[in-house]
Amino acid sequence: MKITIQDINKMEFDKRIDFLNSNKDDVLKMKRSIIKISDVFEMPKYGSKAKDDAIIESNTEKIHVKVVANTALWIDSQLDMLLPDCWKKSITERMDMIPHLHDHIRQIDAKVGEVKNIYGQNLTYSELGIQGIGQTQALIFETDILKEYNEMVFNQYKSGKINQHSISLQYVSLQIAINDKKQEKEFALWNQYLPMSINPKVAIDAGYFFIVKECKVIENSCVLFGANEITPTLEINIEMPKTDLPQNAQINNIPEPSKRALNYDYMLSKL
Numbered sequence: 001m002k003i004t005i006q007d008i009n010k011m012e013f014d015k016r017i018d019f020l021n022s023n024k025d026d027v028l029k030m031k032r033s034i035i036k037i038s039d040v041f042e043m044p045k046y047g048s049k050a051k052d053d054a055i056i057e058s059n060t061e062k063i064h065v066k067v068v069a070n071t072a073l074w075i076d077s078q079l080d081m082l083l084p085d086c087w088k089k090s091i092t093e094r095m096d097m098i099p100h101l102h103d104h105i106r107q108i109d110a111k112v113g114e115v116k117n118i119y120g121q122n123l124t125y126s127e128l129g130i131q132g133i134g135q136t137q138a139l140i141f142e143t144d145i146l147k148e149y150n151e152m153v154f155n156q157y158k159s160g161k162i163n164q165h166s167i168s169l170q171y172v173s174l175q176i177a178i179n180d181k182k183q184e185k186e187f188a189l190w191n192q193y194l195p196m197s198i199n200p201k202v203a204i205d206a207g208y209f210f211i212v213k214e215c216k217v218i219e220n221s222c223v224l225f226g227a228n229e230i231t232p233t234l235e236i237n238i239e240m241p242k243t244d245l246p247q248n249a250q251i252n253n254i255p256e257p258s259k260r261a262l263n264y265d266y267m268l269s270k271l
Contacts, residue, residue, distance in 0.1 A: 003027075003030070005031075005078055005079060008020070008027070009079075009206060013207055016206075016207060016208075017178065017179070017180050017207050017208070020176070020178055020207075020208055021178065021180060021182070021183055021186075024176050024178070024183075024186065027176065028174055028175075028176055031171055031174055031210065032170075032171045032174055035168050035169070035170055035218060036078065036080070036168065036169050036170075036171070037104045037166065037168050037221075060147075060158075060238050060239055061146065061147045061148065062113075062144050062145065062146055062147065062239050063144070063145045063154070063157060063158055063236055063237065063238045063239065064116070064142065064143070064144050064145070064235075064236075064237040064238075064239065065113075065142070065143055065145055065157055065233055065235065065236050065237070066140060066141075066142050066233070066234045066235040066237075067140070067141050067142075067143070067162075067165050067220075067222075067231070067232070067233045067234065068123070068128065068138045068139065068140060068165060068230065068231045068232055068233075068234060069118075069138075069139045069140070069141050069165045069166070069167050069217075069220040069231060070082060070087070070138070070139040070165075070166075070167050070231060071123075071128065071136055071137070071138045071139070071198075071230050071231065072084040072085075072086070072120075072136050072137040072138070072139075073136045073137075073196055073197055073198050074136070074197070074198050074199060074230055075197050075198075075199055075200070075202040075203050075209050076229075078210075079202070079203065079206055079208065079209045079210055080209070080210045080212055081193065081196075081197055081203075081209055081210065081211055081212065082212045082215065083211065083212060083213050084120065084136070084137040085120060085137070086173075086212050086213055086214050086215050087120070087139050087167075087169075087215055087217050088120065089214060090214075090215065090216045090217045091118045091119070091139075091217060094216075094217070095118055098115060098118060098217055098218070098219060098220065099111055099115060099219050099220075100112055100113050100114075100115050100141055100143040100145075100219070100220050100221075100222075101219050101220070101221045101222075102150065102153050102221055102222050102223075103221055103222075103223055103224075104166065104168055104219070104221045104223070105221075106168075106218075106219065109150075110150075111149055111150075112143070112145055112146070112149055112150050112153045112154070112157075112222065113143040113144045113145040113146050113149060114143065114144045114146065115141060115142070115143050115220075116142045116143060116144060117140075117141075117142040118139070118140065118141055118142075118217075119139075119140050120137045120138065120139060120140070121137065121138055121140045122135050122136070122137050122138075123135060123136065123137075123138045125198070127234070128230045128232065129230065129232055130198070130230055132198075134198070136198060139167065139217075139220075140234075141165075141220050145157045145158075153222065156222075157222070157233065157236060158236065158238065160233070160236060162222045162233055163231075163232045163233055164222070164223050164224060164225060164229070164231055164232075165220055165221065165222055165223065165231040165232075165233075166220070166221050166223045166231065167217055167218070167219065167220050167221075168217075168218035168219050168221070169215040169216060169217055169218060170215065170216040170218065171212060171215055172213075172214040172215055172216055173212070173213035173214035173215075174210055174211070174212055174213070175189055175210070175211045175213070176189070176208060176209075176210055176211075177189035177190040177192075177193055177194065177203070177208060177209055177210075177211060178190060178207065178208045179203075179204070179207045179208065180207075186208075189211060190208075193209075193211050194209075197209075
């Protein structure tokens with residue numbers, strides 16, 4: 001079936017529901033067959049938090065960032081609502097194989113750093129930059145962003161200008177919820193999961209949404225626009241190089257034999 005979610009959403013509401021009722025198995029099959037990446041939509045304004053603003057201009061080569069790659073219970077622009085821990089099995093099995101890239105370019109030179117940890121963490125709505133009282137689980141990446149990998153991306157992270165992220169994923173367990181009483185199973189899913197959503201209006205306007213119970217995480221990318229808009233950079237920890245330290249705080253790392261080689265009295269005594 002050569003049809004996209006965007007094509008379905010262009011249909012009039014009643015025709016859309018009828019189409020989904022008649023083709024739900026094919027729609028799910030189509031979704032499972034693709035690797036999902038970011039969509040384009042309006043850029044939100046969320047701020048990241050640098051650990052120490054005073055050293056933003058330091059001559060560092062590496063910064064450590066904590067970013068939100070995705071959030072559970074948010075119905076995104078592709079009508080997907082990921083459930084908490086849907087990524088748990090994937091990151092347990094593939095932790096060392098999930099890179100941090102830019103713009104979903106799956107090439108070696110698209111790496112922006114080295115991933116140090118991936119995990120789920122409960123965050124409040126305010127920590128994610130959205131209004132309301134509550135919390136949800138976020139998929140967190142902690143990455144050492146390296147200047148030598150991509151200087152432009154490095155500088156954007158360093159200055160706190162990257163606040164959108166997006167994962168590529170494959171659906172493992174996927175269901176469709178439809179707001180139609182004639183569809184017993186899909187309507188039951190609608191009533192069960194819609195109240196859990198952070199932004200239910202998206203699904204109400206569409207008349208349906210997808211429930212992702214398990215997914216395989218392929219990679220995380222910093223992007224200009226993401227399918228899930230609440231994916232900010234939470235922390236930027238900047239490691240100061242020794243040359244940025246005060247003179248009396250310099251650390252001498254010269255090995256002992258080399259120190260002697262620099263001592264002229266010692267050298268002359270050995271002639």
